[in-house]
Amino acid sequence: MNWKLVQNVYAVSTELEDPLGGRFTSLSSVFGWAINIVIGVGWALVFIFLALGFIRYITSRGDPKSAAGAQSSLVHTLIGGVGLFFLTAFRFIITGLLGAEENLGPPEITGFLVNR
Secondary structure (H helix, E strand, O other): OOOOOOOOOOOOOOOOOOOOOOOOOOHHHHHHHHHHHHHHHHHHHHHHHHHHHHHHHHOOOOOHHHHHHHHHHHHHHHHHHHHHHHHHHHHHHHHHHHOOOOOOOOHHHHHHHOOO
8 A cells, every 4th residue: 555645746837838929028019019900990991981981972963961971071080080190190209209119010111210
């Protein structure tokens, strides 16, 4: 008979695998990525709504009520686009002042923003 008061314990490996594949190294890089996604989706929506507003205006055929509705949607889209422009500029200014060079975007497009 094997009478032991203490049983053998086998430890599990302490190595952890990164589920994101090393893409994010800090919490700020996660937020930078999320902000880039939000700004990109915002610009896409601005262009889509501008196109839809122009289509509505063209297809109004001189009807004052339809033309006014299309003009209103174009004005609201332009206001949103101007706000998004200032948000994008603010983001680049803040990252430039803080010296954060990562997550500005693909280097082929935003490489000129990094001071080297």
